[in-house]
Amino acid sequence: MKAERVLVVGGGVIGLACASFLRRAGCRVELLERETVGAGASRGNCGLLFGSDLVPLCHPGAIGRELKLLLRRRSPLAVRPAADPARLTWFLRFWRSCRPARLFPAMQARAAILSSSIALYEEFFARRTIRAGEERRGVLLVFESPEAFRAYEETARLLSAWGCAAEAVAAGRLREVEPALRADLAGGWWQRRDLHVRPERLLASWKQEALEAGVALREGCTVLGFRRRGERIEAVRTTWGDHEADQVILAAGAWTAPLARRAGWRPPIQPGKGYSRTFPRSGRPPAIPCYLYDRRVVVTPFADGIRLGGTMEFAGFDLSLNPARLDALSRAAAAGLEKPPEGPGESWAGLRPLSPDDLPLIGPVPGRRNLWIASGHGMLGLTTAPATGRLIAELVTGAAPHIDPQPFSPRRFR
Numbered sequence: 146m147k148a149e150r151v152l153v154v155g156g157g158v159i160g161l162a163c164a165s166f167l168r169r170a171g172c173r174v175e176l177l178e179r180e181t182v183g184a185g186a187s188r189g190n191c192g193l194l195f196g197s198d199l200v201p202l203c204h205p206g207a208i209g210r211e212l213k214l215l216l217r218r219r220s221p222l223a224v225r226p227a228a229d230p231a232r233l234t235w236f237l238r239f240w241r242s243c244r245p246a247r248l249f250p251a252m253q254a255r256a257a258i259l260s261s262s263i264a265l266y267e268e269f270f271a272r273r274t275i276r277a278g279e280e281r282r283g284v285l286l287v288f289e290s291p292e293a294f295r296a297y298e299e300t301a302r303l304l305s306a307w308g309c310a311a312e313a314v315a316a317g318r319l320r321e322v323e324p325a326l327r328a329d330l331a332g333g334w335w336q337r338r339d340l341h342v343r344p345e346r347l348l349a350s351w352k353q354e355a356l357e358a359g360v361a362l363r364e365g366c367t368v369l370g371f372r373r374r375g376e377r378i379e380a381v382r383t384t385w386g387d388h389e390a391d392q393v394i395l396a397a398g399a400w401t402a403p404l405a406r407r408a409g410w411r412p413p414i415q416p417g418k419g420y421s422r423t424f425p426r427s428g429r430p431p432a433i434p435c436y437l438y439d440r441r442v443v444v445t446p447f448a449d450g451i452r453l454g455g456t457m458e459f460a461g462f463d464l465s466l467n468p469a470r471l472d473a474l475s476r477a478a479a480a481g482l483e484k485p486p487e488g489p490g491e492s493w494a495g496l497r498p499l500s501p502d503d504l505p506l507i508g509p510v511p512g513r514r515n516l517w518i519a520s521g522h523g524m525l526g527l528t529t530a531p532a533t534g535r536l537i538a539e540l541v542t543g544a545a546p547h548i549d550p551q552p553f554s555p556r557r558f559r
């Protein structure tokens with residue numbers, strides 16, 4: 146079966162990837178974005194293509210550790226109280242996903258989507274289909290606390306069994322590996338094979354590639370709802386009028402949940418707010434992206450700047466900039482870098498689309514014949530976009546999927 150007309154809703158990195166792979170598979174593709182491409186979480190993020198990040202957020206012991214973090218002053222994690230049944234159900238599902246028996250299948254699924262995505266990115270970069278200021282310097286996990294540094298050894302052992310061995314860097318050698326770090330840190334773990342990109346460049350380049358391939362991009366077009374006939378979506382209702390289609394893909398990031406509700410389904414996706422501050426190159430930027438692990442803040446060097454990013458706030462769809470959270474990014478940088486960047490920087494907040502088992506939802510919407518979802522990519526949407534786009538194109542056109550789609554099936558939340 147070949148889908149003729151496909152509508153993709155959402156112009157973030159996931160929507161772009163879906164549109165681009167669907168077009169390559171021979172579909173007529175329209176991409177609807179309410180603002181401009183990259184208006185959501187995909188633009189101001191940390192830019193890591195973090196292929197070694199196999200352990201899901203929900204893993205054995207995660208609840209205790211995160212609760213301890215919550216109690217800390219200036220915690221990188223915050224939950225704004227709200228009597229929201231969807232959020233409570235989400236937390237319950239997250240808690241269940243922390244069971245030891247869930248870890249192996251989750252890591253297996255993450256390994257599949259991560260390694261496929263990195264291979265696809267490598268191909269794009271080698272062919273110069275997409276240019277994104279990509280560099281392969283790895284990611285250096287940096288620890289202030291000696292206990293946390295030692296405790297990470299267990300995770301490193303687990304990752305090593307999955308072919309992602311991290312190199313331990315003792316305190317004394319840390320500044321040999323990355324001279325921009327402070328002298329009083331406890332140590333680090335270096336994943337050498339990871340890449341990083343400038344997300345804005347990636348989006349601009351991917352958008353160009355999609356346009357040249359023939360994707361029809363409608364920026365400033367908001368999807369309001371759906372016209373249904375039985376189990377089929379006949380048309381998508383937008384601020385530009387009704388758009389008819391054979392297949393519809395929901396790739397609207399954190400906003401996928403409220404949109405899907407209008408089509409009669411409630412996917413368990415919660416917005417997880419994060420912040421970044423981007424500075425012109427100043428101070429002494431690191432050469433390697435550094436993950437300041439105790440504070441959950443990433444420092445990413447770009448050719449023409451440096452970005453600090455992190456924190457996780459459960460605060461609904463509120464995108465306001467909280468000065469205390471932005472300040473926490475700079476404090477983290479000061480605790481990790483000898484000469485952190487100075488000045489106001491450009492502040493940004495984005496909503497990660499979080500699924501409770503930390504695996505994306507990619508596949509058909511339960512109970513609908515021509516509605517698909519590609520969302521819930523959490524902390525790794527930039528990294529896992531290529532394999533998501535390829536898998537959606539395969540599923541929609543009826544081609545053999547290149548990775549097992551089962552672990553990502555939205556039906557697991559029926």
Ligand SMILES: Cc1cc2nc3c(=O)[nH]c(=O)nc-3n(C[C@H](O)[C@H](O)[C@H](O)COP(=O)(O)OP(=O)(O)OC[C@H]3O[C@@H](n4cnc5c(N)ncnc54)[C@H](O)[C@@H]3O)c2cc1C
Nearest residue numbers: 155157159179185186187191193368398419525526527528
């Ligand atoms: C601080 C921070 C750091 C991060 N760092 C990394 C990292 O280093 N590596 C990594 O892999 N991931 C990272 N992430 C995660 C990553 O940014 C997300 O997983 C990813 O951007 C999600 O992409 P998306 O396309 O699903 O959503 P989005 O980028 O949010 O795109 C959704 C789009 O849908 C549009 N939309 C919404 N509603 C409608 C509607 N009704 N009609 C039309 N359009 C609509 C929005 O305007 C938006 O453009 C980070 C996230 C944050 C917040």
